[in-house]
Amino acid sequence: MSDLRDQLNALLTAKFALEPGFALEPGALAGDPTLMSLGFDSLAIVKLVMAMDSEFGVELDEEELMSEHTTVGDIVGLLGDRMSAQRG
Amino acid sequence: MLTAHDTAAVITGIGSALPSRVVTNEELSSRLDTSDEWIRSRTGIRARHVIDPGMATSDLGVAAGEAALKSAEAPEVDAVLLATTTPDRPCPATAPDIASRLGLGVVPAFDISAVCSGFVYGLAVGAGLVVGGVAGSVLVIGADTYSTILNPEDRTTTPIFGDGAGAVVLRAGTAGELGALGPFDLGSDGTLADLITIPAGGSRQRSSPDPVPDGDRYFQMQGPKVFKNAVLRMAASARKVLARAGWELSDVDHLVAHQANSRILAELADQLGLSADRVVSNIANVGNASAASIPLALVDAAQAGQLRSGQRVLLTAFGGGLTWGSTVLCWPDIQAVSQLPETSPGVAQ
Numbered sequence: 001m002s003d004l005r006d007q008l009n010a011l012l013t014a015k016f017a018l019e020p021g022f023a024l025e026p027g028a029l030a031g032d033p034t035l036m037s038l039g040f041d042s043l044a045i046v047k048l049v050m051a052m053d054s055e056f057g058v059e060l061d062e063e064e065l066m067s068e069h070t071t072v073g074d075i076v077g078l079l080g081d082r083m084s085a086q087r088g
Numbered sequence: 089m090l091t092a093h094d095t096a097a098v099i100t101g102i103g104s105a106l107p108s109r110v111v112t113n114e115e116l117s118s119r120l121d122t123s124d125e126w127i128r129s130r131t132g133i134r135a136r137h138v139i140d141p142g143m144a145t146s147d148l149g150v151a152a153g154e155a156a157l158k159s160a161e162a163p164e165v166d167a168v169l170l171a172t173t174t175p176d177r178p179c180p181a182t183a184p185d186i187a188s189r190l191g192l193g194v195v196p197a198f199d200i201s202a203v204c205s206g207f208v209y210g211l212a213v214g215a216g217l218v219v220g221g222v223a224g225s226v227l228v229i230g231a232d233t234y235s236t237i238l239n240p241e242d243r244t245t246t247p248i249f250g251d252g253a254g255a256v257v258l259r260a261g262t263a264g265e266l267g268a269l270g271p272f273d274l275g276s277d278g279t280l281a282d283l284i285t286i287p288a289g290g291s292r293q294r295s296s297p298d299p300v301p302d303g304d305r306y307f308q309m310q311g312p313k314v315f316k317n318a319v320l321r322m323a324a325s326a327r328k329v330l331a332r333a334g335w336e337l338s339d340v341d342h343l344v345a346h347q348a349n350s351r352i353l354a355e356l357a358d359q360l361g362l363s364a365d366r367v368v369s370n371i372a373n374v375g376n377a378s379a380a381s382i383p384l385a386l387v388d389a390a391q392a393g394q395l396r397s398g399q400r401v402l403l404t405a406f407g408g409g410l411t412w413g414s415t416v417l418c419w420p421d422i423q424a425v426s427q428l429p430e431t432s433p434g435v436a437q
Contacts, residue, residue: 041130042311042312043130043311043312043315043349043351045312046312046313046315046316047315047351047355049316050316050319050320050355062312062313062316066312
């Protein structure tokens with residue numbers, strides 16, 4: 001699971017560090033931040049869903065991530081569940 | 089694949105028309121719960137043009153059409169097509185009125201309804217008329233006045249859209265010429281019609297005994313789902329049309345995509361692996377002008393010297409329907425013309 005978290009952190013840093021309005025400074029991904037605290041809005045969540053689809057081959061439903069309480073750890077959980085199911 | 093000697097529709101002139109009134113983000117912020125910073129960071133838009141009371145889509149279409157005819161140095165064409173979501177009235181079509189006001193006589197004229205993909209659909213239909221021998225030349229106009237369909241209290245749609253019109257003149261030529269429209273890719277997905285819609289005003293609502301819910305007479309859009317579909321559909325369509333044309337992505341000098349949102353443009357370029365300097369964008373100054381979006385971007389880039397004769401251009405659009413479409417061309421040696429629209433003198437002020 002920690003490998004997946006590292007991969008997701010790398011993806012977030014690569015895809016969103018340069019996006020205006022985002023708070024992805026070094027250390028921003030420490031702990032378990034919510035997407036909202038990182039500066040994600042609905043379009044950014046869709047962009048993340050598309051990036052995760054390319055990176056991990058898992059297409060999450062953006063609606064699942066739209067809650068203001070969704071954290072990076074929640075996404076790792078969803079990705080892990082979906083990847084295990086796919087390996088099934 | 090087309091060979092250089094095949095008959096093709098060739099762009100011989102291009103024009104645009106923007107209403108003189110500019111609405112800045114600051115002005116919108118004074119009446120909506122939003123801010124310049126929020127709109128710019130979320131959409132890339134700084135300002136948009138908006139018609140004055142009494143003006144209509146046809147007024148913009150006439151000005152853009154006149155500009156395109158001047159650019160083509162062609163006083164006449166054999167047909168007029170108008171791509172629009174905002175016709176002057178539900179019936180009849182607006183194109184015949186535009187044709188008459190341009191002094192084009194009794195030429196065939198009709199509207200095309202494909203929302204923000206309308207201009208690319210219009211090019212495809214116009215090219216079909218030309219290549220099929222139905223018309224020797226066609227004026228294709230994209231014109232919209234979304235200010236007339238937006239809910240003024242909706243801060244998710246009102247900042248995004250602007251009014252405007254753009255037009256091109258097509259004539260019969262050969263596929264090897266500069267300005268020849270290449271192959272097309274067009275598509276639609278009616279299962280997602282609700283993502284971009286004005287629910288009321290059509291037969292479904294008019295035949296219903298139920299009262300019209302608040303907001304249903306206005307344009308509505310499900311932003312996140314539209315973002316995803318726009319990026320994926322335009323990327324796939326662009327790849328298809330390039331394959332049909334026998335071009336590589338590295339051959340493309342300029343991507344001129346529907347100017348929906350700067351973040352859609354950035355993500356589309358990213359998906360296609362195109363660097364930002366190859367992406368034409370004028371959304372900061374005009375917003376999303378729907379069917380006028382692509383010709384407005386072309387005129388802007390041509391007038392700025394960014395788009396030059398002989399360069400390879402990829403056009404791709406996405407809109408309600410859902411609809412999408414793409415084509416390619418080598419930019420012709422033409423002078424883009426802009427004209428200020430005027431309210432039809434036939435309208436009581």
